[in-house]
Amino acid sequence: MAEPQRIVIIGSGLAGAAAAGALRDRDYVGDLVLFGRESHRSYELPVLSKQMLLGDADEPNRVHEPDFYEDRRVELRLGVEIVRVDVDGRSVEDSTGATHSCDRLIPATGSTPKPR
Numbered sequence: 001m002a003e004p005q006r007i008v009i010i011g012s013g014l015a016g017a018a019a020a021g022a023l024r025d026r027d028y029v030g031d032l033v034l035f036g037r038e039s040h041r042s043y044e045l046p047v048l049s050k051q052m053l054l055g056d057a058d059e060p061n062r063v064h065e066p067d068f069y070e071d072r073r074v075e076l077r078l079g080v081e082i083v084r085v086d087v088d089g090r091s092v093e094d095s096t097g098a099t100h101s102c103d104r105l106i107p108a109t110g111s112t113p114k115p116r
Helices: 014-025 045-054
Strands: 006-010 031-036 074-078 082-086 091-094 099-101 104-107
Touching (some): 014 031
Parallel strands (some): 006 031, 006 104, 031 074
Antiparallel strands (some): 082 091, 091 099
């Protein structure tokens, strides 16, 4: 099987950011696009919930430094939500109406706690 030319990751949280890093660590050389609904880079939630709430930190620990994405050639698209996935057409549509093709798709959207 040929290596994919373009991988899209939906979700810029810890899982999505880690997936992007792991792909580059494993010498993936194709295009890599990471979409995140949030407008900020991902951070480590356990650290945020403990250190920040206890007053031991002013800022959350980010998963990657700001230049990580540029240095690793990861197109980081923050503040953009994927609203449609076309499996047969191998593409995704974002909240601006733009369509992005992909050979592979990694859903890393996380979860939402279920209220009791």
